[in-house]
Amino acid sequence: MRIRHHGPVRGRRVVAALTAGTALAVLTGCGAADMTRQSSPYAAAQGAKTVTLSVQSWVGAQANTAVAAYLLEHELGYRVDTVQVDEVPAWDALSQGRVDAILEDWGHPEQEKRYVQDKRTITPGGDLGVTGHIGWFVPTYFAEAHPDVTDWKNLDKYADQLRTAESRGKGQLMDGSPSYVTNDKALVKNLGLDFEVVFAGSEAAQITQIRQFAKEHKPFLTYWYKPQWLFERVPMTEVRLPEYQEGCDAEPAEVACAYPHTPLQKYLNTRFAEAGGKAAAFLKKFHWSVEEQNEVALMIAEEKLPLQEAAKKWVERNEPVWKPWVR
Known part of the structure; x- marks a missing residue:
């Protein structure tokens, strides 16, 4: 699902391009919040081991975030907040430091030019490993x-x-x-x-x-x-x-x-990419296959497992895959 754009095409994920006034739901933490008016309490917190991840509504994106959050918490000792943000608003939130990372982007050249090339407030985080x-x-x-x-x-x-x-x-x-x-x-x-x-x-x-x-x-x-x-x-x-x-x-x-x-990409807030320590390094290394993503997605969508439980099961079965991410 991709957003329509002009110019060189790298992909278009089809989700609603919500306006800047859209309320964004915090999926963990203290409940619903309007992320256009306030940051997650954990985003870019100075000196604290906290990370805020943007998560889209489709199950593949939920699988990415579930596994990343589980490993950040259980292997690296971070507190993780996840915020549901649609694709174009997610770029704005990432640029402003209201979230720290997007783990599955289907290609937005206009936003890349504005935030990565011109403002340099967003830094590429590398390939996710999945082609959409x-x-x-x-x-x-x-x-x-x-x-x-x-x-x-x-x-x-x-x-x-x-x-x-x-x-x-x-x-x-x-x-x-x-x-x-x-x-x-x-x-x-x-x-x-x-x-x-x-x-x-x-x-x-x-x-x-x-x-x-x-x-x-x-x-x-x-x-x-x-x-x-x-x-x-x-x-x-x-x-x-x-x-x-x-x-x-x-x-x-x-x-x-x-x-x-479209090879799917990860993006990090530039300040977080530079000062996010082990969490930023981990997210840059996070890279898995379609089969691995689908294994978690099936547990979430078909077996109706809670996100953390699905992530836990996958982590327990796939240590050789994720161990290099946390080193």
């Missing part, structure tokens, strides 16, 4: 029965089978929240497809709908993304869109190409 990708997907059982559906040029052939009560007589392309920023309406229009973009309402609602379609063995076409644990439960096959070329999505209304593949 958005695309259109059909269930693998449908792709195996109709192999040509995996080419966008053949989608109209199956529009009748993909029609729903909400798609106004056309085939349905299911998206997540109506507040997400996607290319899908432009893609449908510019590729001349007989489809209607229908929003499920949220990521959770989209997952529920996908699983219901799969349970009934019905065909569906959905906007989805990797990495995501749901692929482990509902195998899906990507539909080939016109090949992505650098800059092909620079003009939002004219997009007619696939989404890019």
